[in-house]
Amino acid sequence: MKTVSLELVEIHELAFSCLMQNGADKLNASALADTIMNAERDGSHSHGLFRLPAYVASLRSGKVNGKARPSASSLTPAVIRLHGDNGYAPMAHQIGIPELVKATKTTGIGVMAITHVHHMAALWPEVEAIAKHNLVGLACTPYMPAVAPAGAIKALFGTNPISFAWPRPGNTPVVFDMATAAMAMGEVQIAARDGHSVPLGTGLDADGQATTDPQKIAEGGVLLPFGGHKGSAIAMMVELLAAGLVNENFSFEAKEGDNGDGGPPRGGQFILALAPDIIAGAGWEDHCDRLFDRMSGMDGVRMPGDRRHKNRLSDAPRKINSDLVKKIRHLMA
Amino acid sequence: MKTVSLELVEIHELAFSCLMQNGADKLNASALADTIMNAERDGSHSHGLFRLPAYVASLRSGKVNGKARPSASSLTPAVIRLHGDNGYAPMAHQIGIPELVKATKTTGIGVMAITHVHHMAALWPEVEAIAKHNLVGLACTPYMPAVAPAGAIKALFGTNPISFAWPRPGNTPVVFDMATAAMAMGEVQIAARDGHSVPLGTGLDADGQATTDPQKIAEGGVLLPFGGHKGSAIAMMVELLAAGLVNENFSFEAKEGDNGDGGPPRGGQFILALAPDIIAGAGWEDHCDRLFDRMSGMDGVRMPGDRRHKNRLSDAPRKINSDLVKKIRHLMA
Numbered sequence: 001m002k003t004v005s006l007e008l009v010e011i012h013e014l015a016f017s018c019l020m021q022n023g024a025d026k027l028n029a030s031a032l033a034d035t036i037m038n039a040e041r042d043g044s045h046s047h048g049l050f051r052l053p054a055y056v057a058s059l060r061s062g063k064v065n066g067k068a069r070p071s072a073s074s075l076t077p078a079v080i081r082l083h084g085d086n087g088y089a090p091m092a093h094q095i096g097i098p099e100l101v102k103a104t105k106t107t108g109i110g111v112m113a114i115t116h117v118h119h120m121a122a123l124w125p126e127v128e129a130i131a132k133h134n135l136v137g138l139a140c141t142p143y144m145p146a147v148a149p150a151g152a153i154k155a156l157f158g159t160n161p162i163s164f165a166w167p168r169p170g171n172t173p174v175v176f177d178m179a180t181a182a183m184a185m186g187e188v189q190i191a192a193r194d195g196h197s198v199p200l201g202t203g204l205d206a207d208g209q210a211t212t213d214p215q216k217i218a219e220g221g222v223l224l225p226f227g228g229h230k231g232s233a234i235a236m237m238v239e240l241l242a243a244g245l246v247n248e249n250f251s252f253e254a255k256e257g258d259n260g261d262g263g264p265p266r267g268g269q270f271i272l273a274l275a276p277d278i279i280a281g282a283g284w285e286d287h288c289d290r291l292f293d294r295m296s297g298m299d300g301v302r303m304p305g306d307r308r309h310k311n312r313l314s315d316a317p318r319k320i321n322s323d324l325v326k327k328i329r330h331l332m333a
Numbered sequence: 334m335k336t337v338s339l340e341l342v343e344i345h346e347l348a349f350s351c352l353m354q355n356g357a358d359k360l361n362a363s364a365l366a367d368t369i370m371n372a373e374r375d376g377s378h379s380h381g382l383f384r385l386p387a388y389v390a391s392l393r394s395g396k397v398n399g400k401a402r403p404s405a406s407s408l409t410p411a412v413i414r415l416h417g418d419n420g421y422a423p424m425a426h427q428i429g430i431p432e433l434v435k436a437t438k439t440t441g442i443g444v445m446a447i448t449h450v451h452h453m454a455a456l457w458p459e460v461e462a463i464a465k466h467n468l469v470g471l472a473c474t475p476y477m478p479a480v481a482p483a484g485a486i487k488a489l490f491g492t493n494p495i496s497f498a499w500p501r502p503g504n505t506p507v508v509f510d511m512a513t514a515a516m517a518m519g520e521v522q523i524a525a526r527d528g529h530s531v532p533l534g535t536g537l538d539a540d541g542q543a544t545t546d547p548q549k550i551a552e553g554g555v556l557l558p559f560g561g562h563k564g565s566a567i568a569m570m571v572e573l574l575a576a577g578l579v580n581e582n583f584s585f586e587a588k589e590g591d592n593g594d595g596g597p598p599r600g601g602q603f604i605l606a607l608a609p610d611i612i613a614g615a616g617w618e619d620h621c622d623r624l625f626d627r628m629s630g631m632d633g634v635r636m637p638g639d640r641r642h643k644n645r646l647s648d649a650p651r652k653i654n655s656d657l658v659k660k661i662r663h664l665m666a
Contacts, residue, residue: 078411079441079612108412109605111442113612136578151633164566166573174573176566227560233497233509233637234567236628240499240507244621245469247613252627272442272605279412279446280580288577294585295569300484304566 001194004325005317012037014325015052018332023059024066031090035121040318043311046186047122049324054120055088056331058263064088064118070095078107084117089141089269092117093126100273101133108278112271113246119143120264123163124177124308126271131165131173136274139163140238142251144258144265147181147223150232153208155222158251159185160238165305167276169285174292175305180235181223188214188223242270334527337658338650345370347661348385354665356392357399364423368454373651376644379519380455382657387453388421389664391596397421397451403428411440417450422474422602425450426459433606434466441611445604446579452476453597456496457510457641459604464498464506469607472496473571475584477591477598480514480556483565486541488555491584492518493571498638500609502618507625508638513568514556521547521556575603 006014015036019029032055040048058064068087072080072095080103082096096112104110123139130137143158161184163177179185183202191198192214200210203217203224217223225231243250248268249257258265276284295301339347348369352362365388373381391397401420405413405428413436415429429445437443456472463470476491494517496510512518516535524531525547533543536550536557550556558564576583581601582590591598609617628634 075611076439076441081612106409107440108409109442109444111607111612136573149628149631149634151635152631153633154631156627156631164570166577174569176570178563178566180563226563229635230511230513230559230564233511236507236637237497237509239624240469240621241607244499244617244624245607245609245612247617247620250624252624274444274574274578276578278408279414279444279578284577284580287580288573291572291577291583291585294489295482298482298485298487298489300486301482302484304569 002322003319004322006320006325007317008037008041008315011040011049011318011320014328015049018052018056018328019059019066021332022056022066028066028068028087028091031094032088035090035125038125039122040320041312042308044122044308046184046190049320049328050186050190051120052328053331054263057261058118061259061261061263063259063261063266064263068092070117072096072099072112074099074103078103078110080110080112082112082114084114086116086266087118088121089114089117089119090121090125093129096271097126097129100271101130101135104135104273104275105133108275110273112273114269114271115246115248116266117269118264118266119269122177123161124165124175124305127163127165127177128173128175130271130273131167131175134167134169134275134277136167136276137163137165138272138274139269141242141269142239142249142254142267144255145251146185147225147235148204149236150225150229153204153222156252157225157232157235157239158254159223160235160242160251162234162238166288168289168292172309173305174303175308178226180225180231180238182226182231183223185218185223188218192218242268246270335655336652337655339653339658340650341370341374341648344373344382344651344653347658348382351385351389351661351665352392352399355389355399361399361401361420361424364427365421368423368458371458372455373653374645375641377455377641379517379523382653382661383519383523384453385661386664387596390594391451394592394594394596396592396594396596396599401425403450405429405432405445407432407436411436411443413443413445415445415447417447419449419599420451421454422447422450422452423454423458426462429604430459430462433604434463434468437468437606437608438466441608443606445602445606447602447604448579448581449599450602451597451599452602455510456494457498457508457638460496460498460510461506461508463604463606464500464508467500467502467608467610469500469609470496470498471605472602474575474602475572475582475587475600477588478584479518480558480568481537482569483558483562486537486555489585490558490565490568490572491587492556493568493575493584495567495571499621501622501625505642506638507636508641511559513558513564513571515559515564516556518551518556521551525551575601579603
């Protein structure tokens with residue numbers, strides 16, 4: 001793969017300008033460019049510039065509001081409803097996360113039910129933003145049908161990612177962010193683009209047969225949930241929390257209502273926050289460090305989030321796929 | 334396997350009497366006998382009478398308080414702390430669940446942090462008790478080290494079950510209750526007892542090698558998390574929510590503090606409740622039925638909890654392992 005080296009500020013500028021030239025206003029373009037730059041910074045290429053053409057497609061088609069002004073309201077002291085004004089999710093998070101943090105600092109637990117957003121980014125930014133305030137964050141969202149429930153050969157669930165951040169004051173949080181599919185569709189798409197195979201169990205082809213060819217999974221095939229019927233149950237839970245409880249589209253409804261422009265469908269998100277200061281009381285940080293010390297002391301164990309946080313420390317330029325950069329510049333012409 | 338047929342009331346009476354003769358008082362023996370009978374009713378043999386000898390062992394050793402009087406207090410309108418008085422978890426749930434339901438009906442979301450309980454039952458009873466009130470329930474608990482984190486060959490996590498119930502007014506809830514181990518230790522023990530093998534990926538032997546022999550996993554070996562590093566992340570989340578956040582023992586701490594009598598160690602539990610009436614608003618039942626209809630209409634898909642709920646409908650006697658009944662009667666001699 002041919003790459004070009006771009007400084008983080010250049011990545012931001014590229015994304016920001018491209019979004020501005022395609023219908024976003026400064027606030028929205030800036031929120032989304034932050035998210036894209038931070039993904040590249042952390043080495044999450046599948047959620048970085050790779051997504052920009054799709055973001056642009058939905059701005060151009062008018063499906064997504066590039067000038068969104070999300071609004072938050074409290075249903076109870078612990079429940080916040082956030083209307084995304086049909087914009088991209090990172091804009092909604094900028095408005096809503098501070099409200100969720102404020103509520104959770106008082107009530108010990110808070111939930112934010114987000115509707116009318118288009119979410120195609122990673123889910124760690126929102127839970128890390130919560131963890132910065134020494135709160136625990138958990139987030140999940142459906143998408144469009146891509147994953148077959150355990151036992152089936154047709155898609156019903158989205159790749160339905162779930163993210164979780166545990167705060168470690170004075171240290172990087174422990175964070176995981178994972179598709180409940182055996183592999184994220186972004187990863188499958190990148191494997192297809194780069195000509196790599198994927199492990200057996202990742203998905204089925206159009207005939208319902210197991211395959212290691214990412215192209216066959218991405219086009220006409222279907223992903224499988226991670227971990228068989230247990231992962232399938234977790235994927236179902238994501239549909240129920242982030243669509244049923246939030247009162248937004250299930251993955252299958254999101255697809256039915258989508259215009260097919262290639263960008264993310266309208267959907268919702270479930271974000272939970274918990275205050276260990278209130279629930280556990282004093283001393284929770286040291287207590288949890290005992291678990292983390294045990295884990296990281298075991299041969300072969302990698303702490304969730306560590307690789308991303310290590311990548312983050314480097315301010316060196318990032319290597320970006322050349323064809324992708326060309327494609328993005330073409331969108332700005 | 335030789336079995337005897339016992340009516341549900343006989344199962345209850347057997348468990349109740351055995352517990353009463355071994356140090357439990359009426360309230361505690363009754364709560365635990367309900368749980369045991371309901372497990373046999375639903376076909377969950379691994380959480381029924383099979384557990385009774387271990388329950389008795391911990392009453393006899395004095396580790397567990399058979400006369401527990403759990404007490405609940407509100408830390409905030411949405412956070413309940415429940416001290417289990419060192420008794421068995423079902424007794425604590427009888428006291429705490431009504432408080433959690435009451436709080437959640439007002440605040441829309443509630444969490445109960447349970448400490449000082451000994452939990453060796455299934456986790457669906459507590460979430461089904463929540464779902465009866467048209468609330469969503471989610472519960473998890475650590476145990477003793479039995480599961481190797483992804484990449485490791487030594488145990489650190491418990492089998493760390495997680496349960497979830499979604500209410501369906503006028504219908505049985507959709508419920509899953511699963512170990513985050515590839516297989517619950519109770520199932521592995523039953524496979525070992527009955528001479529069955531287990532699937533590859535269930536666990537490792539004492540040398541860290543993959544095996545299909547449940548005996549080698551149960552004695553000196555280790556279970557693996559379901560779904561590789563993703564299931565391992567969920568197992569870690571259970572430790573953090575049900576020990577770190579609750580301020581109780583992690584699995585490894587539970588073992589260090591345990592007297593080795595074979596019964597469940599002292600630990601905590603995290604229970605979350607959510608009110609769709611408040612968060613989603615009117616119409617959520619029909620909306621979610623659309624998802625359930627899609628799922629159950631797919632070839633090969635089984636709705637989580639359905640098999641248990643079908644078993645429940647039968648009032649026929651249940652077949653119980655004869656040796657187990659003999660063993661229990663011996664404990665009453």
